[in-house]
Amino acid sequence: MKYAELVGIYDKLEGTTKRLEKTHYLSGFLKTVDTAEMDKVLLLVQGRVFSPWDERKIGVAARLLLKAIQISTGIDAEQEWKTTGDLGRAAENLIGRKKQVTLFSQELTVDKVFDNLQKLASLEGTGTVDKKIKLIAELLTSASPLEARYIIRTVIEELRVGLGEGTIRDSIVWAYFGEQAKISYLIKENKFEVENREEYMKYVDAVQEAYDVVNDFSVVSKAAKQKGFEGLSEIKLESGTPIKVMLYPKAKNIEDAYSIVGKPAAFEYKYDGFRMQIHKNNQEIKIFTRRLDDVTEQFPDVLDFVEKHVEGDSFIIDCEAVGYDRFSKKYIAFQSISQRIRRKYDIEEIAKKFPVELNVFDVIFYNGENLIKKPFSERRKILVSMITDPEYLKIKPAEQFITSNISEAEEFYQKSLEAGNEGIMVKNLAGIYKPGARVGYGVKVKPTMETVDAVIVGAEWGEGKRSAWLASFIIAVRDAETGEFLEIGRVGTGIKEKAEEGVSFGQLTEMMKPLIIKEEGKIVYVKPEIVIEINYEEIQRSPTYKSGYALRFPRLVHLREERSPEEITTLEDIEIIYESQRGRG
Numbered sequence: 001m002k003y004a005e006l007v008g009i010y011d012k013l014e015g016t017t018k019r020l021e022k023t024h025y026l027s028g029f030l031k032t033v034d035t036a037e038m039d040k041v042l043l044l045v046q047g048r049v050f051s052p053w054d055e056r057k058i059g060v061a062a063r064l065l066l067k068a069i070q071i072s073t074g075i076d077a078e079q080e081w082k083t084t085g086d087l088g089r090a091a092e093n094l095i096g097r098k099k100q101v102t103l104f105s106q107e108l109t110v111d112k113v114f115d116n117l118q119k120l121a122s123l124e125g126t127g128t129v130d131k132k133i134k135l136i137a138e139l140l141t142s143a144s145p146l147e148a149r150y151i152i153r154t155v156i157e158e159l160r161v162g163l164g165e166g167t168i169r170d171s172i173v174w175a176y177f178g179e180q181a182k183i184s185y186l187i188k189e190n191k192f193e194v195e196n197r198e199e200y201m202k203y204v205d206a207v208q209e210a211y212d213v214v215n216d217f218s219v220v221s222k223a224a225k226q227k228g229f230e231g232l233s234e235i236k237l238e239s240g241t242p243i244k245v246m247l248y249p250k251a252k253n254i255e256d257a258y259s260i261v262g263k264p265a266a267f268e269y270k271y272d273g274f275r276m277q278i279h280k281n282n283q284e285i286k287i288f289t290r291r292l293d294d295v296t297e298q299f300p301d302v303l304d305f306v307e308k309h310v311e312g313d314s315f316i317i318d319c320e321a322v323g324y325d326r327f328s329k330k331y332i333a334f335q336s337i338s339q340r341i342r343r344k345y346d347i348e349e350i351a352k353k354f355p356v357e358l359n360v361f362d363v364i365f366y367n368g369e370n371l372i373k374k375p376f377s378e379r380r381k382i383l384v385s386m387i388t389d390p391e392y393l394k395i396k397p398a399e400q401f402i403t404s405n406i407s408e409a410e411e412f413y414q415k416s417l418e419a420g421n422e423g424i425m426v427k428n429l430a431g432i433y434k435p436g437a438r439v440g441y442g443v444k445v446k447p448t449m450e451t452v453d454a455v456i457v458g459a460e461w462g463e464g465k466r467s468a469w470l471a472s473f474i475i476a477v478r479d480a481e482t483g484e485f486l487e488i489g490r491v492g493t494g495i496k497e498k499a500e501e502g503v504s505f506g507q508l509t510e511m512m513k514p515l516i517i518k519e520e521g522k523i524v525y526v527k528p529e530i531v532i533e534i535n536y537e538e539i540q541r542s543p544t545y546k547s548g549y550a551l552r553f554p555r556l557v558h559l560r561e562e563r564s565p566e567e568i569t570t571l572e573d574i575e576i577i578y579e580s581q582r583g584r585g
């Protein structure tokens with residue numbers, strides 16, 4: 001396929017904010033994609049060249065792209081970048097100017113673009129920088145202005161076409177089941193109709209379910225294209241590839257929790273550690289974080305006790321790993337063990353220094369059987385039976401108590417807090433496991449005011465003694481509908497000047513430098529990658545920020561390295577917190 005065809009779709013998607021219109025364009029396009037090209041096209045449509053769980057990253061900084069643009073156009077791109085504030089547009093404009101002079105170009109294909117971008121990640125050793133520049137410049141030299149815009153944006157991982165997962169799912173439905181479901185869409189009026197809503201939803205659910213278990217739209221799309229509805233049901237959950245974790249909304253208190261999950265409910269300790277999704281496939285065990293990063297190598301101790309104390313040839317379990325002090329045996333703050341997640345050296349040593357205990361709270365797959373649709377009470381039974389030695393304290397089922405009685409539940413809540421936990425989880429006994437969704441089959445109850453997990457989208461250089469650092473960080477929450485990140489404030493408090501005291505300006509500055517995609521005077525904008533937990537006094541309405549809200553007195557609490565930008569606080573969460581504040585006042 002010509003890259004220009006894909007770029008035509010990017011441009012159309014970017015040109016509208018209407019979700020139905022986007023679905024219309026994408027579904028029309030999907031119909032034209034060959035099965036053989038589906039993998040590459042569907043990753044590229046999402047602005048990726050690697051699956052989310054692939055360790056490899058493109059890893060090219062803006063400065064390097066400026067060089068590549070200069071080589072392919074002969075023009076210094078710095079000024080254009082400053083004027084447009086968008087590296088993609090800068091490349092587009094400059095290529096446009098150059099093209100008036102030299103009309104020669106070799107047509108780019110999806111294959112060529114994809115392969116060159118993937119190669120960027122595999123380069124190592126001396127001369128890497130030059131080789132990277134060459135790979136990008138090679139593409140830009142053959143690119144049309146519009147192609148250049150999207151090549152650059154793909155490299156910086158900021159496609160900006162506003163395509164959420166829900167829209168991709170619906171596009172697959174429209175593309176391959178549009179006729180069966182008798183869909184009609186009038187673009188002029190943005191009017192969508194189906195003859196039989198139930199029938200339509202059957203396809204939507206089937207595509208969603210298939211996606212839930214493989215976590216890969218190209219597999220789903222290929223199955224639908226080749227084998228239709230039956231193809232979707234043939235997609236089976238297997239251990240080895242991570243699936244999205246189920247998420248839990250917040251309930252105000254136990255009464256509220258009961259009203260969401262029903263009575264009786266399962267109450268569990270809410271351990272304050274980090275989530276591990278552990279897969280076993282025959283002899284191979286793999287550990288993934290909730291961001292779906294593979295951290296198997298970082299946790300040899302966990303591998304060991306899962307191997308010895310969890311029974312089964314194949315399984316996927318959902319657990320919370322909590323750090324504890326070797327001597328006092330008390331739980332320790334998540335921050336101390338979080339350094340284990342990225343550790344690449346002295347792994348055994350740090351494992352001894354910061355041991356973890358594993359609390360297993362769900363099972364999704366067991367000995368070849370998909371348990372997603374089994375009620376939670378059954379999954380829990382299986383989980384308990386899998387742990388062969390619950391007396392061995394390093395791995396155990398999460399502490400659980402089932403009751404319909406509020407005062408008993410309150411007592412359990414107290415007990416959990418006294419044991420050093422964050423709060424409790426309250427779960428619907430009949431609830432299924434819904435990957436990637438915050439559906440309310442389980443809720444969390446915590447005593448503290450909800451903190452916000454935000455992503456850093458920009459920052460301003462400091463002044464005076466802080467002038468070498470980025471000092472004020474622009475933070476954003478996520479619009480779950482469009483996937484867009486919406487600014488909600490700036491934070492400069494809670495960040496330390498000295499590295500030994502915690503998260504420091506220096507550390508954040510170093511983390512952000514390679515992510516810079518735009519500079520405007522003293523302000524830089526970065527790829528939304530760094531997630532931080534923010535405390536604040538209250539949420540106010542605000543016309544200043546795109547989210548429509550602002551955090552009053554925001555303060556950085558922690559870096560949340562295990563969390564992906566897709567999982568941060570959503571605009572909807574902010575609205576709920578805002579409303580509940582008003583209720584209090």
Ligand code: AMP
Pocket residue numbers: 248268269270271272273274275290319320361398425444
């Ligand atoms: P939060 O991170 O505040 O959204 O709360 C949800 C997280 O709590 C989950 O992603 C788990 O990492 C963690 N957690 C701790 N204990 C449990 C439990 N018993 N059941 C489910 N999640 C738990």
